[in-house]
Amino acid sequence: MENLTMADNFVYGSELQGRGYATHTDKIVGGTMFGMALVAVLLGIFNIVIIKKVEIFHNAFGALWVLRTLGEIGSNLAHVVYSGPATYL
Numbered sequence: 001m002e003n004l005t006m007a008d009n010f011v012y013g014s015e016l017q018g019r020g021y022a023t024h025t026d027k028i029v030g031g032t033m034f035g036m037a038l039v040a041v042l043l044g045i046f047n048i049v050i051i052k053k054v055e056i057f058h059n060a061f062g063a064l065w066v067l068r069t070l071g072e073i074g075s076n077l078a079h080v081v082y083s084g085p086a087t088y089l
Contacts, residue, residue, distance in 0.1 A: 022089055030088025037079035044073040 022030075047069050051057045057065065 027088055030084050030086070033079055033087055034084025037076040037084060040076040041073055041080060044069050044076065 048066060051062050051066055051069075
């Protein structure tokens with residue numbers, strides 16, 4: 001009887017191939033991830049518009065707020081473009 005471990009059967013990169021089909025849970029999670037990230041991106045853009053229009057935020061605090069919002073938009077954009085659709089499919 002052979003003594004095989006997980007390391008003996010592992011093919012590098014095989015985890016990226018997936019199962020070959022999407023389960024109902026995959027579709028729910030992927031759709032939720034895509035939807036929530038899309039809403040977050042849109043609210044982030046709205047946030048930047050507010051900061052630009054309201055004079056009181058034209059200071060160092062506003063600059064930090066814009067930079068943080070841009071980072072959040074970038075992070076959420078990765079979920080909109082890749083993570084959500086990849087999980088759904």
